[in-house]
Amino acid sequence: MKTYSMGILFCGGLIILAAMMMSQTTRPAAPARATPARTARTGSTAQGGFAASMARGKQVYLQQCLACHQADALGVENMNPSLVKSKYVLGDKTVLVRIVLTGMKGVEIDGDAYHNVMAPHSDLTDQQIADVLTYVRNSFGNKAKAVTAAEVKAIRAKTKLN
């Protein structure tokens, strides 16, 4: 899937981004949908390309992230940091993937302290982590390169998990 051209990726991305932003205005349905299969932990191929990754990533976000980071990803003052235009979200993928794998606590962001612990999410598959990070990096006004399952796999291999 690395053969996807950047042009297609960006065009598709813009369309999906627009669709996602529009869909953000409605609250997600309360009952959590079934988690996508976790069989792809070792799989390194992005299944179905950017659009499909965004769609899957949104489902992971609803189930794993929304409770703390909220539907608009702006977080909770003093408790859970915003994911919008965050240097952690938009920056180095390795740092970002490791936050998902190992959690986060006690980090000041732009001078603000956040008191809630973020749990490690190493039980998510490489594909799920790639999808949700791709989704967060390209939703809520964010724009950054997609994350692939292969990248998550490589980072996971070099990360000490709790």
Added chain:
Amino acid sequence: MRSLFSSGMKGSTVKTMPYRALFIALCLSVTGLLACAGDGGNGPGKGGGPQKTDPADSGIKVPSGFKATVVAQSLGRTRHLAVTDNGMIYVKLERLKDGKGIVRLKDSGHHGTMDDVMGFGHFGGTGMAIRDGYLYASSDEEVFRYKLDADGNVISPEHPEKIVTGLLQRGEHEAKAITLDYDGNLYVNIGAYSNACQVQDRTKGSPAMNPCPILDSAGGIWKFKAGQPNQTYKDGVRYATGLRNVVGLDWNKSTNSLFVMQHGRDQLSDLFPQYFDTKQSAELPAECMYELHMGSNCGWPYIYYDQIQHKKVLAPEYGGDGKKDGDAKFQDPVAAYPGHLAPNGLLFYTGTMFPERYRNGAFIAFHGSWNRAPEPQKGYFVVFQPFKDGKPSGAWEVFADNFSGSPELTASGRARHRPCGLAQGPDGSLYVTDDSKGTIWKITYNK
């Protein structure tokens, strides 16, 4: 407008501006939506005082006959506050603003406006109380006090006396809320640095620790001597345990006992989706009011209180499923409120300005929820809980509302203001802080 007081932190007099016309226009334009109860009117008892009310901060809804007036804005993260006998306000800032952690507001001209603003204290925190000629203030690890002169002024702003030191602060439930009794004792909340005492906090599948080792040094209320310097854990006693986190607490003079508001646990459906859906998880568990005595055990983390089933329930981390009873040995709350509303302020009203039914009842400032998502958020209001014979009596009611700015802002959690601290003025008025924008309201009643 928002920085009205920001330049006045060192005692300079703040210039005022005529916002009344703008405010009236705004009021007219929103008639029917907002009560416009918090008006830009004069301070109590004096005519012709200058106006300094930001209309955006004035849409607090209060019952008929009451009036909410903004007395200060943009002070920082204003947490708890205390008012002197002559009406000066001391408010604690959670984080330093312009290097100061306590703000003193004074109506120098007796015109009903807090025009004299002074900052001092080099620590952030939550606790603020006045008792027996001293101002008590807490950081997240220590409690200090400042001697007050006969006019309520701090005598040595640079030299507070350290009363308690070395309290546990691990970044979660860190606020050391305080209150005092009338026998020379200080009560300090030491919140549990955990949601539910799991090995890995807030992590699905991580087991609970049993017994919970946190409770030896946190998750309760500790009692210290109000006048003895440099006390540590060994000098105090664990007065009550099994309390996850308490921010709102007050000594009830009529019962001569301590009442606290517990922040109930989070994330039931995140951690146990097999037992709780998101709607249940938004409502449960209750935010509880407890009356404490020496040795009280309210049961965190082993149980929580379910205000719908009206019973203590075994926590899922300890084998519960949302239905199994919690151990009867743990104390029952005296009142229960919907989940996650975050009660940050508690005040027993002893004044005579408000109607008789309010006397010895409790006001509770609910900071507002975040852990109701994906359900709508709730709270951001001040509740009145009627009391009779020292016990809650009858249903609680929303007393002051619309701190968020609109029902939509409440639902999304993007509240404009978040009520936190409560205090009673010498005239019986009620003060409310907002730790989001640093606003302080004064609520008065006119017969």
